Amino acid sequence: xxxxxxxxxxxxLREQLANVKTATELEEVGTVLQVGDGIARVYxxxxxxxxxxxxxxxxxxxxxxxxxxxNVGVVLMGSSEEIKEGDTVRRTKVIASIKVGEGMVGxxxxxxxxxxxxxxxxxxxxxxMPLERKAPGVIYRQPVNEPLQTGIKAIxxxxxxxxxxxxxxxxxxxxxxxxxxxxxIINQKEFYDKGEPVFCIYVACGQKAxxxxxxxxxxxxxxxxxxxxxxxxxxxxxxxxxxxxxxxGAAIGEYFRDTGRPALIVYDDLSKxxxxxxxxxLLLKRPPGREAYPGDVFYLHSRLLERAAKVNANDDIAQxxxxxxxxxxxxxxxxxxxxxxxxxxxxxxxxxxxxPTNVISITDGQIFLESNLFNAGVRPAINxxxxxxxxxxxxxxxxxxxxxxxxxxxQAQFRELEAFSKFGSxxxxxxxxxxxxxxxxxxxxxxxxxxxxxxxxxxxxVFLGTNNLMNKVPLNKVRxxxxxxxxQLESRFEDTLTSLGGKAVxxxxxxxxxxxxxxxxxxxxx
Amino acid sequence: xxxxxxDMRLLEETLGSSKDLRNMLKSPVIPSDKKxxxxxxxxxxxxxxxxxxxxxxxxxxxxEKHLVEMVASFMDQYNKENQIIKATLTTAVPVEEKTVEELxxxxxxxxxxxxxxxxxxxxxxxxxxxxLQYGDMLLDHSVERKLQLIKKQIQDNxxxxxx
Numbered sequence: 001x002x003x004x005x006x007x008x009x010x011x012x013l014r015e016q017l018a019n020v021k022t023a024t025e026l027e028e029v030g031t032v033l034q035v036g037d038g039i040a041r042v043y044x045x046x047x048x049x050x051x052x053x054x055x056x057x058x059x060x061x062x063x064x065x066x067x068x069x070x071n072v073g074v075v076l077m078g079s080s081e082e083i084k085e086g087d088t089v090r091r092t093k094v095i096a097s098i099k100v101g102e103g104m105v106g107x108x109x110x111x112x113x114x115x116x117x118x119x120x121x122x123x124x125x126x127x128x129m130p131l132e133r134k135a136p137g138v139i140y141r142q143p144v145n146e147p148l149q150t151g152i153k154a155i156x157x158x159x160x161x162x163x164x165x166x167x168x169x170x171x172x173x174x175x176x177x178x179x180x181x182x183x184x185i186i187n188q189k190e191f192y193d194k195g196e197p198v199f200c201i202y203v204a205c206g207q208k209a210x211x212x213x214x215x216x217x218x219x220x221x222x223x224x225x226x227x228x229x230x231x232x233x234x235x236x237x238x239x240x241x242x243x244x245x246x247x248x249g250a251a252i253g254e255y256f257r258d259t260g261r262p263a264l265i266v267y268d269d270l271s272k273x274x275x276x277x278x279x280x281x282l283l284l285k286r287p288p289g290r291e292a293y294p295g296d297v298f299y300l301h302s303r304l305l306e307r308a309a310k311v312n313a314n315d316d317i318a319q320x321x322x323x324x325x326x327x328x329x330x331x332x333x334x335x336x337x338x339x340x341x342x343x344x345x346x347x348x349x350x351x352x353x354x355x356p357t358n359v360i361s362i363t364d365g366q367i368f369l370e371s372n373l374f375n376a377g378v379r380p381a382i383n384x385x386x387x388x389x390x391x392x393x394x395x396x397x398x399x400x401x402x403x404x405x406x407x408x409x410x411q412a413q414f415r416e417l418e419a420f421s422k423f424g425s426x427x428x429x430x431x432x433x434x435x436x437x438x439x440x441x442x443x444x445x446x447x448x449x450x451x452x453x454x455x456x457x458x459x460x461x462v463f464l465g466t467n468n469l470m471n472k473v474p475l476n477k478v479r480x481x482x483x484x485x486x487x488q489l490e491s492r493f494e495d496t497l498t499s500l501g502g503k504a505v506x507x508x509x510x511x512x513x514x515x516x517x518x519x520x521x522x523x524x525x526x
Numbered sequence: 527x528x529x530x531x532x533d534m535r536l537l538e539e540t541l542g543s544s545k546d547l548r549n550m551l552k553s554p555v556i557p558s559d560k561k562x563x564x565x566x567x568x569x570x571x572x573x574x575x576x577x578x579x580x581x582x583x584x585x586x587x588x589x590e591k592h593l594v595e596m597v598a599s600f601m602d603q604y605n606k607e608n609q610i611i612k613a614t615l616t617t618a619v620p621v622e623e624k625t626v627e628e629l630x631x632x633x634x635x636x637x638x639x640x641x642x643x644x645x646x647x648x649x650x651x652x653x654x655x656x657x658l659q660y661g662d663m664l665l666d667h668s669v670e671r672k673l674q675l676i677k678k679q680i681q682d683n684x685x686x687x688x689x
Contacts, residue, residue: 047662059678
């Protein structure tokens with residue numbers, strides 16, 4: 001082994017230290033009057049602006065949220081342990097913002113945009129994006145017209161989501177809310193492989209750190225981290241970091257949206273964010289309202305979700321968009337989108353609590369997950385009857401729209417009859433047929449976790465369901481049938497399968513599907 | 527007015543240097559006539575009539591414990607009105623009067639500043655360089671601050687996973 005020369009060491013050290021910045025300049029300061037509960041009252045800082053970052057002597061950052069006559073209330077973004085009365089607070093003269101760039105993809109960052117996954121600094125060009133930014137105005141938007149494929153049959157067929165839409169995922173604990181969101185992220189791999197990536201941002205807001213690590217691992221294993229950014233503010237982080245984390249995620253999403261690319265953001269979950277905001281608000285002595293939430297908790301969520309948008313495809317119009325950050329000017333392109341999937345956890349299925357009703361009214365539809373369905377083995381546990389998508393219909397691909405047209409109504413009718421049929425045993429043939437078909441469709445819509453289906457395969461399955469082509473397959477074998485049917489379709493009739501992603505289900509394709517269904521069904525009859 | 531300012535400066539100095547006097551004024555146990563006696567012997571011939579009468583009124587009305595804050599508040603208002611700023615220069619070793627005078631001139635060059643009350647402080651903790659603070663502004667050119675900046679940048683290791 002070659003020895004390392006001492007003068008080499010010192011030259012390397014000198015080189016490393018040469019990069020350290022030590023220049024100081026004139027700063028504006030204040031002094032801490034009082035500190036506690038993650039809030040500090042600061043005297044001085046006369047020119048500080050609302051939402052500006054300030055820094056304490058020990059490097060802890062804070063945001064100025066209360067500007068009063070003789071003091072400034074700041075919320076700490078770190079531990080208050082080493083901060084004493086009389087400490088100096090410095091203005092940083094930047095409104096809370098994070099640095100975003102291509103290098104962020106595949107990384108786990110905190111609310112301040114600092115990497116926390118131990119993979120070194122974020123590389124590439126970084127652009128300063130403000131945490132709080134006004135949503136694009138009406139002129140710079142266009143109606144949702146492209147589908148965002150979730151890869152989940154029940155959603156893509158009956159509650160379609162479009163790019164730029166805001167679709168709420170709501171349900172009790174342990175009903176698979178996160179699973180739906182994660183599956184959607186995994187399904188975007190198809191588009192990444194095709195070279196038209198949908199960039200995904202998963203915001204873990206007040207989650208357990210172990211859950212975040214697990215989700216990062218699942219995404220990694222499924223190859224989804226290549227186009228995903230995770231913003232993590234775990235339950236152990238201070239409340240301001242938690243309630244600002246969705247804004248940090250939105251800032252990252254806006255970078256992709258404004259540079260003309262589609263992005264998907266999952267806020268998991270906004271109930272915990274509202275709780276963190278309530279904590280900060282109460283400590284700042286703002287008056288409490290319903291359920292002790294502050295009066296502006298609706299505004300907190302509406303301004304966040306309003307940033308999800310489909311940007312006008314015309315570059316010239318998009319470049320004039322309101323409130324484009326200085327650093328992003330000249331890079332703006334039209335046609336980008338930011339789709340938001342906020343998650344809300346309800347308590348005992350109570351959707352009429354304050355936060356759930358607020359977010360339901362803000363979003364363009366909701367996916368209801370129910371624990372009794374989940375326990376009955378219907379997974380994903382989507383209650384199709386009360387789940388809606390208010391704009392998604394125009395964004396569905398044509399073939400899917402065609403084949404799934406009657407599915408939602410069929411299932412509604414089935415549920416009505418199902419409840420009714422429990423009282424009597426004598427049923428006429430027509431009723432029995434509806435029940436049989438409905439039960440098979442429920443089976444057909446079941447799907448395992450981490451196994452999103454391409455839209456062509458979904459169209460094929462929904463076609464079988466709505467045309468009652470599985471009536472001879474016993475209920476408990478529907479899923480095995482599905483598996484074989486799809487693998488046969490893929491290997492033997494690839495052209496037909498591809499055509500299902502096109503403009504219409506041709507007569508030819510219909511005939512092939514019918515024939516294959518009959519053929520495969522033979523293997524599964526009693 | 528100028529007389530009152532002079533009185534206030536005297537008061538500020540006296541109160542600042544004597545802890546006993548501050549404690550005496552604040553104590554609720556000592557009866558007001560005793561306090562009045564003390565104040566009389568101390569200040570009667572040193573203060574202008576108007577200031578003395580004011581202190582007398584405070585003692586009679588039992589508000590003498592706030593005298594320290596009142597004096598500070600008065601000086602603040604006076605300084606603000608006359609655009610006088612307070613500046614503190616902290617250095618690791620005592621500085622020459624010439625340097626302080628130059629800094630004062632530098633501060634006076636600002637058109638919003640008519641006067642500067644310069645204070646100097648020696649603090650070996652800052653190792654070297656100087657810290658100049660005036661109003662809400664701070665110019666920190668100390669070695670300590672630079673060392674801290676270096677420490678922070680070196681400690682900030684992005685190769686350690688925090689999840």
